[in-house]
Amino acid sequence: MGLDDKLVRKKLEVLLKDEILVQKYLRIFGPRLDMNNINKLKQDHLRASPEGSMGEKDDPTYVIKVKCPICNQADLSCYEIKAKSLTTAPDRFLVPRYSGVKPFRTVNYSLMAVTVCPSCLFASPDKKDFLTFSVQSRTENKSQISPFVLEDLRKKVDERKALINAADFTDYFKHPRTTETGIASYRLAIHRALVETSLESPLAWYKAGMYSLKIALLQRDAGKDDDAILKDAVAYLAKSFRQSELKNPEMEYQLVYLLSALYLRLDDQTQCQNYMGVLDKWKSELAKAAKDDPSINTAHVDRWLDKAKELWTDRETPDLWKH
Numbered sequence: 001m002g003l004d005d006k007l008v009r010k011k012l013e014v015l016l017k018d019e020i021l022v023q024k025y026l027r028i029f030g031p032r033l034d035m036n037n038i039n040k041l042k043q044d045h046l047r048a049s050p051e052g053s054m055g056e057k058d059d060p061t062y063v064i065k066v067k068c069p070i071c072n073q074a075d076l077s078c079y080e081i082k083a084k085s086l087t088t089a090p091d092r093f094l095v096p097r098y099s100g101v102k103p104f105r106t107v108n109y110s111l112m113a114v115t116v117c118p119s120c121l122f123a124s125p126d127k128k129d130f131l132t133f134s135v136q137s138r139t140e141n142k143s144q145i146s147p148f149v150l151e152d153l154r155k156k157v158d159e160r161k162a163l164i165n166a167a168d169f170t171d172y173f174k175h176p177r178t179t180e181t182g183i184a185s186y187r188l189a190i191h192r193a194l195v196e197t198s199l200e201s202p203l204a205w206y207k208a209g210m211y212s213l214k215i216a217l218l219q220r221d222a223g224k225d226d227d228a229i230l231k232d233a234v235a236y237l238a239k240s241f242r243q244s245e246l247k248n249p250e251m252e253y254q255l256v257y258l259l260s261a262l263y264l265r266l267d268d269q270t271q272c273q274n275y276m277g278v279l280d281k282w283k284s285e286l287a288k289a290a291k292d293d294p295s296i297n298t299a300h301v302d303r304w305l306d307k308a309k310e311l312w313t314d315r316e317t318p319d320l321w322k323h
């Protein structure tokens with residue numbers, strides 16, 4: 001962004017007092033100041049929310065527009081979380097539950113996180129999987145998914161349609177979503193991640209596993225049984241572990257904790273202990289290495305091993321998995 005563009009942005013921030021409106025202005029009118037356009041945008045904004053901007057102000061999310069990388073459908077709404085608007089409390093499998101931080105209201109972001117193309121049902125909670133528009137350079141950014149995977153996904157529209165129990169998808173994934181449509185959005189995202197695994201995209205098994213855990217929490221909080229989807233999750237995450245998808249040791253400790261927690265939940269105590277054993281082994285290896293190199297610390301592996309042991313100790317506690 002040039003110096004002039006930065007100056008225009010600063011002035012727009014003062015005049016519009018709203019980051020989302022600034023982005024919208026730059027998208028529509030480019031980095032040129034024009035009071036008529038500014039007033040027009042303000043008026044449109046007020047008309048769109050009749051109670052003034054109050055409705056907007058307590059909304060912890062904002063929308064950016066993205067384009068489908070498969071069928072080029074434009075204007076898809078992708079919901080992002082405003083800074084410092086929601087706090088999160090993780091369940092046993094590290095999936096967040098959200099609460100609003102005053103003055104923001106509480107929303108279940110897990111219902112909104114996945115953007116779904118209503119034409120071809122391409123779905124992802126990561127906006128970088130879509131085509132995005134860069135306000136600064138006024139160019140379109142490519143999807144981060146490889147062209148080979150996109151090609152494969154293009155051929156599988158019917159498979160995606162078969163996953164969803166609806167005849168018409170035009171409004172099926174519109175917001176606000178129900179638990180059912182929120183879960184359906186993650187099922188589509190899992191389908192996408194599994195296509196990515198066939199072409200060995202980075203983190204594909206991990207993503208399929210983590211999306212499954214999101215579905216499990218939505219089901220649990222709706223009072224439904226989450227056994228089947230937890231079994232899927234553990235299968236995907238174990239593959240991720242075996243293929244060493246995570247290149248960051250801290251993430252890997254966390255993954256092994258998840259595997260031990262999931263096996264414990266699914267009554268496979270042997271596997272649970274095997275994964276705790278992995279953490280224990282890493283811990284002693286690190287402790288040994290730390291004797292020669294004081295910069296190595298075992299705090300992270302300790303933390304995840306302690307968490308796994310805590311669950312093991314509490315394994316007979318009723319409601320252990322409800323939280």
Ligand SMILES: [Zn+2]
Binds near residue numbers: 068069070117122
């Ligand atoms: Zn599409």
